[in-house]
Amino acid sequence: MSFRLRAAHPRDLEPLYEMAKLTGGGFTNLPADRASLAAKLERAESAFARTEDTLADEQFVLVLENAETGEVRGTCQLMTQVGQRWPFYSYRKNTLTQHSQELERTVRADLLSLVTDLEGSSEVGGLFLHPNERAGGLGLLLARSRYLFIAMHRARFADRILAELRGIIDERGGSPFWDGVAGRFFGMSFQDADYFNAINGNQFIADLMPKHPVYIAMLDDDARDVIGMPHPTGRAAMRMLEHEGFRHDGYVDIFDGGPTMTARTDDVKSIREAHAGKIARADLDGGERAILACGRLGDFRACYGMRAIDDGSVAIDAKSAGLLGLGEGDTVWSVPR
The missing domain is CATH 3.40.630.30 (Gcn5-related N-acetyltransferase (GNAT))
Structure with missing residues (x-):
């Protein structure tokens, strides 16, 4: 599925x-x-x-x-x-520390504020x-x-x-x-x-x-x-x-x-490792498993797929391209799984 x-x-x-x-x-x-x-x-x-x-x-x-x-x-x-x-x-959760010189004792109490x-x-x-x-x-x-x-x-x-x-x-x-x-x-x-x-x-x-x-x-x-x-x-x-x-x-x-x-x-x-690139190929066979995403706001879509990055351009597999409605020249965001 x-x-x-x-x-x-x-x-x-x-x-x-x-x-x-x-x-x-x-x-x-x-x-x-x-x-x-x-x-x-x-x-x-x-x-x-x-x-x-x-x-x-x-x-x-x-x-x-x-x-x-x-x-x-x-x-x-x-x-x-x-x-x-x-x-x-x-x-x-924090700690309150109190000390008594007369008793020569330090007491630490954990609090919820x-x-x-x-x-x-x-x-x-x-x-x-x-x-x-x-x-x-x-x-x-x-x-x-x-x-x-x-x-x-x-x-x-x-x-x-x-x-x-x-x-x-x-x-x-x-x-x-x-x-x-x-x-x-x-x-x-x-x-x-x-x-x-x-x-x-x-x-x-x-x-x-x-x-x-x-x-x-x-x-x-x-x-x-x-x-x-x-x-x-x-x-x-x-x-x-x-x-x-x-x-x-x-x-x-x-x-x-x-x-x-x-x-x-x-x-x-x-977020730090998210990569955005233009799709050079949408028929990749192999590559690394990744989460792929595309679309702005209400058009956002994401799925698992395969990717390969080369000089900023991206190749993705045909199945994920179909799931996301993507083709050559489209922008895809991805992060390694």
Whole structure:
């Protein structure tokens, strides 16, 4: 089977909704709510339609399509500038050191402080692959094609980029971190709070969350143990982010305690190594395996293929040329797999 990424459109609402129901909760960027998903797709449609190459508060949605059947089997999102419509909150883990001369004792306490340090960053998120397609490197295609999109539209993204990974969710769908921290103040379950955030935004956090630092030693063991830990299904995603140059600098999600990874946009490996060139041949036999992409904004497409670079020009294989609708003389962006 052949798969390609493309820009999402309002007609993709139902397949996105069906995938959203499979996430199992804690997936803020892909809520199982038709109205919210429709609003995301409408916002993405506006972003794809805007032609100015300037930074603005936008959201792009991409979908993974089976080119043979037309079925949508995965999705991912890019947010160009977070924290513009409402504050972008994180907890940051830091240490307070205090010393008593009388006792000749130094005490170090780990704290969680509510911050908006990452406001204005771009974000990659909302990545979900249908459970029946989790083979053949399609998750990698979804993840890294986003970086090619950024490289192709660099002026529309900030100089810092982040990725939030879902934290630990227990067997009943709850969050030990939420129960041990914010849940004590809000009187609502993690699932209710997460759903409310996905639909309405997190202004209620600003309204009700205590602004004083939380002493980690005062939390119960269940909450402490999951701070900065990704959900088991997100461990591979965390490794991929680290390979791209993202790092965990102590920021964690305010709902489930999952790690927030950050990087300088131009230092992300797939952005830094992205190559653009004119196609000299579209019948390559051999070469190196790569992710290939083309098209501006709403015409964006990406797939796996083969490439060979010679003095700036590029040769690609016939199959990927067909998937992307490319021929000799067209521009193709690529990054090695």
